[in-house]
Amino acid sequence: MKQLAYRVKGQPISIHVVESERDLPAFEEFVSRHRILGFDTETTGLDWWAEDFRCRLAQFGTGSEAWVIPVDLGPAYAEAVRRVLRRLEWLVAHNGTYDLHVVEQTLGIPMEELAPKMWDTRLLAHLVDPRAVKERGPGLKLEELTKFYICDKTAEEVKGSMALIAQKYKTTKEKIWKQVELFDPDFLLYAGMDPALAYRLFQILYRLVPARSKAHGLIGWEHELAHVTAKMERTGYLLDVEYAEARCAELTEEQHEWEAVAQSFEVENPNSNQQLVEAFTRLGVKLSKRTKPSKNHPKGQLAMDDDVLSGLKHPLADAVIKSRKASKWRKTWFERALNGRDANNRVHASVNSLQARTSRMSISGSIPAQTFPSGDGYVRHMFLADEGHVSCSIDFGNMELRYLAAFSRDPTMLDAFLNGRDLHQITADAAGVPRKIGKMANFLTVYGGGWAALMEQAHIDEETARKVIDAFAATYPGVGAFGRRLADEARKTGFVYTATGRRLPVDPGKWFRALNYFIQGGSRDVTARAILELDKAGYTPYVRLPIHDELVFSFPKKDAVEMAREAARIMEFPVQGLLIPADAEIGGRSWGSVLEMEKSKH
DNA sequence: GACTGAAGCACC
DNA sequence: AAACGGTGCTTCAGTC
Structure with missing residues (x-):
């Protein structure tokens, strides 16, 4: 010894x-x-x-x-x-x-x-x-x-x-x-x-x-949750190796094609913003957008992001966007999954059940699923339901906005959800703008954003942006009052407590964030509750991944409809009397096919 | 080679 | 009075 x-x-x-x-x-x-x-x-x-x-x-x-x-x-x-x-x-x-x-x-x-x-x-x-x-x-x-x-x-x-x-x-x-x-x-x-x-x-x-967290039984709850997500990690997600390899080859070829174009403009590395700025300066292109100020660059550097490049309408800019994208998609998603697979072609994500400062989960490692492109099934197609199974996605509808309505008790917002009205349209009408901008304003509120953020995001002028934000405040006074209440509490104590008794620290001077923390953390707890309830009902072997307000499943084909309906029923949860509904969508064998199925419906 | 900050991009 | 919240991954550029 x-x-x-x-x-x-x-x-x-x-x-x-x-x-x-x-x-x-x-x-x-x-x-x-x-x-x-x-x-x-x-x-x-x-x-x-x-x-x-x-x-x-x-x-x-x-x-x-x-x-x-x-x-x-x-x-x-x-x-x-x-x-x-x-x-x-x-x-x-x-x-x-x-x-x-x-x-x-x-x-x-x-x-x-x-x-x-x-x-x-x-x-x-x-x-x-x-x-x-x-x-x-x-x-x-x-x-x-x-x-x-x-x-x-x-x-x-x-x-x-x-x-x-x-x-x-x-x-x-x-x-x-x-x-x-x-x-x-x-x-x-x-x-x-x-x-x-x-x-x-x-x-x-x-x-x-905190005593309040203990009183809510949070310690035991989080441990149970972590063990359920560990079981999901163990199960892993079946990989369509052929599909993933084909996409890798495709993307490599695409990347080389566009890199060659960039090289014709004497840009060796499209990922180097320095080289790009030099090249565009040489070509007489005027650049103005700057990145946020930092230590080494007090005024910020010249930005070379997608926003700038796509605005240039220049063949070099176009090539840079496309080569960057091809390389990133291949490396971050397809190669990561291929490299992480086990002997049975299953890929095991890291599901970090309690990660963000708001308590949100994160998924990292071989399946960074929270960032998979959502437009189509290009990436998600590589993940398959088990043999004889079909993929199914069940997501909560309007989780964060419903959560906000339920706790703020704002009558207009509550009424919209209780009577199936279109909240985004209500906001849009109040401001006299298109529905899309009303929707942006609604989400921005959850994040604590103001008119400047809306202006940037919606590409509208300051006057319109201010008008929309003012209209929001006038339409949903309860939301503002609730946000101020949480901010005041944070200013006094340094914390915001969620409905599950979780204590979340708020940065000094950033008290407005208390509202977002409350909603984000509270919504995460609704998903967490769903995971635990599904586990009790024996569903964990069918759950592949949690992604914020969505759970992805692999269900046996013959029972899929029934299991999906039952799982959605278990997930649904009333907060303060307002139901957060869960909607199931069944696809074919691949996860990506669920998206396609959804599209064809609309 | 390891590490870090920043930038960029993929999401909810 | 006024405020865009939270992630993960890759790459570059600079430092130790």
Whole structure:
């Protein structure tokens, strides 16, 4: 047995490293003295679905004592870890859903068995303060939280250690996890500290969760939700490899075609705005739009975005737009999915159930689904319902605006939804503008936007924009009053509380954002509720992804209509007496076909 | 090579 | 009085 020692703010943490099977009884004796322990794993990478994925170390610990078990050494170690995981009453892990995948894939304990007894410090941290470091918050990563809540120096050392180890092995931070010697003392120290820090964070964070959040049962709720989304991650989404590869080839060809055009104007790299500005200046084209001011460029740089380029009506501009797009679409969506697929051609997204500062979920990794182009099925076609299944999408109708109507109690807005009137048209009529602009004004209100934003977005003059915003305020006075109430609360307390008792911090001086946070966070909770209710009804195996106000399903073909109807009924939810309806759309085999089906109806 | 900020673009 | 909220990914350009 190897012993390592570390100090956090003068308090010792002893790390015991099991080196042979003879050490295992001492480890199990340690565990038997505790009901709850911090837990973490070190693996060969993050791709838990890969065939060559291995768990290398498993670590357990209290705030002052940690044990490192080299599970990669043989079945006896894995068996001991399995026994211990099953015996412990509670586990504490940071981003525990990842460890649930690891344990399931490499040790064979189903997620369903461990999930009910796992506490996730990432979820607790979010309930305490959801802000990223960039937003002047504590952040959500273990290192960030360690720095904020425990000790600067420890965070730096632990964070920096893997980078140093990678240097020592003359490799990259990405590859080090596979290459580092199992008993490298630096690696063992890094590994042993993790469960100890998670354990300490748990003790600190639990009592910092707002009483109001606790009273609403948010802690348990978020844990349940995270486990359901982890099951979705595990299921993965079936990839149409042929289709994806064909699109890659197509887009590569397209990109080269347009790059050649750009080169004929002596632009080597269409992604370099510097080169583009030079080229257009050479060609005598006047540029004026600037990007927002920054440190290095106090006046902003000359903008080269789609808006500017398409306005130029120049063959170079056209080529740049098209080559940029072809390359981005291929790399971000098709290649990402192809590279992330498992042996069964399934792709596993990261569904981060509690991510944004407003609590919205995010989806990242191999399926950044929240950003898939929505115009047609070009990208979504690559995802297939299972064999014998069809794709189905169920989305909430007007979720955020209904949520706003329900809580603001504005009579006109409420009436519009209760009696099936066209809200966008009502706003448009009040201002004497086309419906499209009325719609923009409605959404802009949810975001806290004013006339300037409307002017920019709708390409209208200032006078018209002001008129529309004024008309909105006059038509829905309850919305303004509600927004002011939330802003006042934020000004006094620094926070806005959502209907589920979640505390969301608002930046000083930006109190108007309280309304958006309330709506955005509240709407997310309606989707979260739907996910949990669907899980109880046995629907999780059919759910592929949540995307804000939409859930995508794969249903057996013969039962699809009935299952879709039932799922939509489960999802629908009344807030403050106003129903947020859910509408099901069934397509063919591919996700993209749902969009086509929808189009053909209208 | 790693990291960061900015710009750009894809969404709700 | 006046305010466009929230994501993820890629690339460039500059720094360490």
